[in-house]
Amino acid sequence: MTDSNVIALTSSRERPASTASGYAMLILLVLAIVVQLYGIWNLANDNAGLLPILSVIAGPLLIILIAPGFYMLQPNQAAAITLFGDYKGTDRVTGLRWVLPWLMRKKVSVRANNFISERIKVNDLRGNPIEMAAQIVWRVVDTAQALFDIDDYKQFVKVQVEAAVRTIGSRYPYDDFAHMEVTLRGNHDEVGAELRKELIERLAVAGITVDECGFTHLAYAQEIAGAMLRRQQAQAVVAARQTLVEGAVGMVEMALEQLSAKNVVELDDERRAAMVSNLMVVLCGERDTQPVVNAGSLYQ
Numbered sequence: 316m317t318d319s320n321v322i323a324l325t326s327s328r329e330r331p332a333s334t335a336s337g338y339a340m341l342i343l344l345v346l347a348i349v350v351q352l353y354g355i356w357n358l359a360n361d362n363a364g365l366l367p368i369l370s371v372i373a374g375p376l377l378i379i380l381i382a383p384g385f386y387m388l389q390p391n392q393a394a395a396i397t398l399f400g401d402y403k404g405t406d407r408v409t410g411l412r413w414v415l416p417w418l419m420r421k422k423v424s425v426r427a428n429n430f431i432s433e434r435i436k437v438n439d440l441r442g443n444p445i446e447m448a449a450q451i452v453w454r455v456v457d458t459a460q461a462l463f464d465i466d467d468y469k470q471f472v473k474v475q476v477e478a479a480v481r482t483i484g485s486r487y488p489y490d491d492f493a494h495m496e497v498t499l500r501g502n503h504d505e506v507g508a509e510l511r512k513e514l515i516e517r518l519a520v521a522g523i524t525v526d527e528c529g530f531t532h533l534a535y536a537q538e539i540a541g542a543m544l545r546r547q548q549a550q551a552v553v554a555a556r557q558t559l560v561e562g563a564v565g566m567v568e569m570a571l572e573q574l575s576a577k578n579v580v581e582l583d584d585e586r587r588a589a590m591v592s593n594l595m596v597v598l599c600g601e602r603d604t605q606p607v608v609n610a611g612s613l614y615q
Contacts, residue, residue, distance in 0.1 A: 340413040397418070405458045440485065445489050
């Protein structure tokens with residue numbers, strides 16, 4: 316493998332910058348102005364001594380050196396310091412700060428940011444088209460990576476959120492009526508935790524972490540929404556019927572056992588079959604049953 320085929324990708328790491336308190340330098344700036352005014356006042360009063368001349372010369376130089384180095388940092392704000400493109404560290408101390416004027420400052424917010432993605436169409440594990448949208452709370456934890464390893468870290472977050480949503484959406488089915496699988500609709504917490512893990516891994520290269528995430532929209536795509544709704548309704552009816560029949564069979568079995576145990580009536584196979592049929596009709600029927608008085612015999 317030749318060197319021309321190898322591309323070395325270096326990852327930046329945040330480190331503290333060498334900066335000074337702006338308040339101390341502000342006092343020096345005021346002193347420089349006083350020295351300048353002192354020299355001007357003496358020269359204006361024909362006191363052209365060595366000290367006034369030096370004051371007039373040194374005062375502007377100190378002002379030019381000190382004044383451009385001031386900058387302000389608010390809470391949860393940082394400043395990356397560079398010298399001719401070379402990263403020199405990050406200042407996270409709030410308040411009035413100062414650096415040498417030839418050092419460049421790039422401010423970065425390290426506050427929490429809220430982002431809601433657009434609705435995107437994804438095929439779930441079973442190939443059904445669904446619509447998904449996510450909401451995440453993210454923040455910058457490494458200013459050097461966010462500024463120097465990624466061209467535009469905010470746009471990077473948007474793209475990676477969409478990619479992560481597509482990845483997670485394709486791993487699970489939208490719904491499982493039997494509740495035998497992890498689904499997007501039925502396991503919000505578990506799927507949301509996996510989405511957060513996926514996002515943290517994707518955004519680590521940009522020095523960004525994710526504090527919270529979840530789905531804001533989750534539904535079948537419009538072209539299959541009607542069909543899937545009818546399917547869910549049919550599955551619900553089948554499941555309800557199955558539960559009803561299982562309960563009815565148990566009740567019939569219990570009734571026959573108690574009738575036999577207490578010798579209430581002796582039932583041969585034909586009478587037992589008739590009673591089972593009547594009980595099942597009563598228990599499983601959707602309409603109210605009408606009692607019929609049988610004055611004769613089963614065999615007549």
